Amino acid sequence: MNHCPVLPPCMILYYSPQEKSFLAGPANDNQPALIEVTNEEAHFLMLCDGNLTISEIAARLHRDEGDVKTIATKFSGEPHAVLQFLEEEKNEYTPDPHTEIAYQILNELDSANSYTNNITQLHQYHTETISDAVEQFESTETTIAHAYSRPHPSLGGVSYGAKFAKELSEIGLIDKGKAILEIGGGTGYLARDFLKYLKDNKPRTYKHIHYTMLELSPVLIKSQKEQTALHCPVISHVTGDALAAPFSSGTFSLIIANEMIADLPSVRMKKEWVDNGSADQIPRESLPALKFIKNFNIPVDDAFPEFLVNLGAWQMMEKIYHLLSHGGTAVIIEYGSPCMYPVAVHLKEHTEYSIHFGHLEKIANKLGFETRLEGLADFLKMDPDVQVLNSASFGTLNQSILPHFNMKPLPTLSFTPEMLGEFLGDLYHNLHNLQFHPLKEAAGPGNPSAFYALTLFKREAQPS
């Protein structure tokens, strides 16, 4: 047999010559999934990285090939059936769909849901259901800002919020006297680190800015106040809905909305409504979207007969135009695509919708914005080659290995090998088959590759 045995990405081998070694997988019925292995088996499994054939492994172990085949059969056959065999030498990571699927966000076009997932429900979710700020982003909806809330090598050794401030100040967007608005600031980590960066690195600018946080959830606004308490002279907090923001025209010179617009309602649309619908056939909540399509000439020729549109995000473009002063800038970060129609992202107790950035840009341009759309990693100048842990290994660590050792679960962060080593201490050196991949291709907590940054520049006022 010339095939190379490989452990699936979700399996982690714990090997200790002095203690019992085991192979761990994702939890089964909430119970850690562990298979005890002998030292001899562990030595074999450590070499199952998809690069060596059975005979090469036998040579490395100074064992008879027949003995090694017997061990391989134990792990490839029932009841364990964990070992896979690659036909060619593995030279590139290809996620195994069966082991990765449980960790992927469930994406699907769910048009029926858009009827019920209306403004009232979303409003209620944010004002009443969110009950714990940290838990919200640790387990319900981990954002990129949350996964990179600690200094990270891909961000040049600073956190997401600090890098955000650094990049914006380097392109001259945070000058003296800037009135900044952050909409939907979650835990408040981004604001905290943004302001700390300015305080430490641009103290004169820091003294002359004012940072306002607008937030719908009372629990999150409390967390935002706590996180930014040190910056109290330059910060204020306002409870309210972004689409009904209680500020007058031209109040802000910089607006930030980080992973917030996907929380706004999306509605169902049909080609036939666009082509020849009469108002009485069209559901009430879709009517404003139809008006946008007509008024802003939004191209929907490439859509399926039924599709979703990001109505809330479209309305937000108008709101932002209104709130920005002339010469002001807004930065909108969200999950989505330049050309894909919204898909539902089902999270615990609420559904969000990915953003069709092409439509958003079209509206922004018509409103009078100059725009720039780029990948989030490019916008923040993240290092795409930094190695980070994938979600399969993250899941097995938290579901099986750490509970086995009565250790606290890992926080939901994008872990480099060094960061994981620091968290796990000695245990880290006993673990094998941990999957790290370059950030540009990793499917782990906080993978920025499907996120975009849309920068909106409002032109200076024309001299009268």
Ligand SMILES: C[S@@+](CC[C@H](N)C(=O)[O-])C[C@H]1O[C@@H](n2cnc3c(N)ncnc32)[C@H](O)[C@@H]1O
């Ligand atoms: C997915 S979270 C992102 C939080 C944070 N910006 C981050 O990146 O971690 C969305 C945030 O927007 C807030 N939000 C949702 N809908 C809102 C609305 N209509 N008006 C104001 N804030 C809203 C949520 O409460 C939450 O703080």
